[in-house]
Amino acid sequence: MERIKTLETRNLCESAKNGGCGECQTSCQSACKTSCGVANQKCESAEK
Amino acid sequence: MVHQYQLGGYHIVLDTCSGAIHVVDEVAYDVIALYPDHTPDEIAAALMEKYAARPDVTEADLRGCIADVEALKAEGKLFTEDTFEDMAGTFKERSGDVVKALCLHVAHTCNLNCSYCFASQGKYHGDRALMSFEVGKQALDFLIAHSGSRTNLEVDFFGGEPLMNWDVVKQLVAYARTQEQPHHKKFRFTLTTNGMLIDDDVIDFSNREMSNVVLSLDGRKEIHDRLRVDYAGNGSWERIVPKFQKLVAARGGKNYYMRGTFTHANPDFLKDIQCMLDLGFTELSMEPVVCKADDPAALTEADRKIVMEQYEELAGLMLAREKEGKPFTFYHYMLDLTGGPCIYKRISGCGSGTEYMAVTPWGDLYPCHQFVGEERYKLGDVWNGVTAAALREEFRSCNAYARPACADCWAKLYCSGGCAANAYHATGSIRGVYEPGCELFRKRIECAIMMKAAEAAEAEN
Numbered sequence: 001m002e003r004i005k006t007l008e009t010r011n012l013c014e015s016a017k018n019g020g021c022g023e024c025q026t027s028c029q030s031a032c033k034t035s036c037g038v039a040n041q042k043c044e045s046a047e048k
Numbered sequence: 049m050v051h052q053y054q055l056g057g058y059h060i061v062l063d064t065c066s067g068a069i070h071v072v073d074e075v076a077y078d079v080i081a082l083y084p085d086h087t088p089d090e091i092a093a094a095l096m097e098k099y100a101a102r103p104d105v106t107e108a109d110l111r112g113c114i115a116d117v118e119a120l121k122a123e124g125k126l127f128t129e130d131t132f133e134d135m136a137g138t139f140k141e142r143s144g145d146v147v148k149a150l151c152l153h154v155a156h157t158c159n160l161n162c163s164y165c166f167a168s169q170g171k172y173h174g175d176r177a178l179m180s181f182e183v184g185k186q187a188l189d190f191l192i193a194h195s196g197s198r199t200n201l202e203v204d205f206f207g208g209e210p211l212m213n214w215d216v217v218k219q220l221v222a223y224a225r226t227q228e229q230p231h232h233k234k235f236r237f238t239l240t241t242n243g244m245l246i247d248d249d250v251i252d253f254s255n256r257e258m259s260n261v262v263l264s265l266d267g268r269k270e271i272h273d274r275l276r277v278d279y280a281g282n283g284s285w286e287r288i289v290p291k292f293q294k295l296v297a298a299r300g301g302k303n304y305y306m307r308g309t310f311t312h313a314n315p316d317f318l319k320d321i322q323c324m325l326d327l328g329f330t331e332l333s334m335e336p337v338v339c340k341a342d343d344p345a346a347l348t349e350a351d352r353k354i355v356m357e358q359y360e361e362l363a364g365l366m367l368a369r370e371k372e373g374k375p376f377t378f379y380h381y382m383l384d385l386t387g388g389p390c391i392y393k394r395i396s397g398c399g400s401g402t403e404y405m406a407v408t409p410w411g412d413l414y415p416c417h418q419f420v421g422e423e424r425y426k427l428g429d430v431w432n433g434v435t436a437a438a439l440r441e442e443f444r445s446c447n448a449y450a451r452p453a454c455a456d457c458w459a460k461l462y463c464s465g466g467c468a469a470n471a472y473h474a475t476g477s478i479r480g481v482y483e484p485g486c487e488l489f490r491k492r493i494e495c496a497i498m499m500k501a502a503e504a505a506e507a508e509n
Contacts, residue, residue: 001116001119002109002112002113002116003072003073003075003076003079003113003116004070004071004072004076004113004116004117004120005070005072005504006068006069006070006071006120007068007069007070007071007385007500007501007504008385008386009066009067009069009385009386010067010385010386010387010388010390011066011067011068011124012066012067012390012391012394012461013065013124013128013131015391016132016135016390016391016392019390019391019393020139020142020390020392022139022143022146022148022198022403023198023200024389024393025149025200025202025236026149026202026398026399026403026404027398027399028151028398028399028404028416028417028467032333032335032379032380033206033307033335033417033418034166034309034336034338034418034467034470035335035380035467035470035485035488035489037462037463037464037489037492037493038389038393038394038463039383039388039389039394039462039463039493039496040380040381040382040383040384040388041388041389041393042384042388042389043387043388043389043390043393044200045390
């Protein structure tokens with residue numbers, strides 16, 4: 001596609017099929033403690 | 049939902065529900081903006097007129113671009129429908145009453161007297177207290193007993209200042225380690241400290257046992273020492289910086305964050321980031337102050353405008369340093385596009401009051417560290433578990449779709465509905481929204497994604 005470059009990303013719809021193991025870090029258990037976000041957490045299902 | 053924005057010379061299109069990110073030129077940017085409400089003929093006509101002076105923009109080319117957009121839509125990478133709302137509560141329902149992370153308030157006291165402290169100098173509006181080993185041990189037993197099938201358990205030693213109860217911290221870590229094998233668990237400890245009591249023992253022990261160390265430093269000496277003072281009013285910068293440098297140097301690559309707070313005194317917080325870099329620190333986190341709007345430290349609307357510009361400049365600085373081979377990390381710009389969280393994580397909320405709880409020195413449970421001291425938010429205690437079942441349900445129902453104000457927000461799958469405590473303090477309800485925080489959050493995500501676009505362009509060249 002000449003005018004569109006698509007970055008490689010995890011497909012969120014696909015992740016619904018086998019996601020939700022719950023092993024990833026709890027959002028606030030990190031550096032922030034005051035401004036929650038989830039996007040910068042790492043998936044840990046492979047390490048389980 | 050599609051979100052389009054321009055930043056750093058890039059035209060970026062987010063298809064938020066698939067997670068797809070497209071970096072496009074201005075013509076495709078316009079095609080995508082027009083696509084939902086216009087026919088291909090209308091789009092072609094409108095853009096032929098707009099780009100009449102551009103010889104590279106032909107009707108055939110525009111038709112090709114429209115076909116590309118249609119192909120991406122068919123592939124589920126553009127204009128993906130939001131079908132997640134019904135799933136939003138399922139993860140927490142499926143998890144039952146599992147708890148996997150505790151914030152242990154081992155010391156409700158502090159050796160600094162920072163006026164902006166959300167924990168009111170560590171006391172959380174209550175009495176000064178230290179957690180005993182027995183209470184801490186019971187908390188760890190409670191965590192193990194309620195962790196279900198989770199392997200990774202997280203414990204943050206928090207305060208006040210946890211180093212004021214250091215021996216108990218060490219005993220609790222030692223106890224937890226003895227419980228890992230019999231229960232098939234893996235503890236990850238974090239220490240959050242103001243640095244005043246760091247010595248060789250703290251450095252050795254923390255670098256051996258703590259998965260993460262969060263070191264409170266606000267940046268420039270004059271900024272740090274305005275608020276981070278001892279009870280005699282003396283600044284702490286000179287005393288803590290050498291200790292932090294020694295700890296980090298000995299850390300051997302393990303996780304740490306220099307964690308600063310910016311306030312009305314320093315919306316130009318990039319200078320504080322630069323100061324931390326000059327001191328040799330590379331893993332950085334700077335947070336907007338959380339306080340009442342009438343607090344002198346609170347960020348004003350004018351401050352927030354400066355902060356938004358600072359976020360853009362920060363992204364530029366990070367890209368420049370990366371090119372120079374001197375990269376650094378900013379916590380809120382960490383995005384792993386291929387290995388990031390699954391959709392369940394993104395829609396289920398932060399976990400406060402369900403998988404994550406805070407424990408006071410006397411063993412009371414609260415939904416998170418920011419609710420400690422709010423008596424009506426007491427969930428129970430580490431001996432009897434959660435006794436305020438209705439309160440837990442209130443938190444269980446918090447997710448990315450629980451807040452009406454989030455319905456049309458493109459960023460909700462990045463924040464999962466935001467911080468319940470900030471919402472409560474701003475609006476009186478955990479289902480409210482702390483809009484000033486949202487505004488800054490959206491900017492941070494836009495910057496972080498723009499950096500990914502820049503890195504991809506750099507890799508291509």
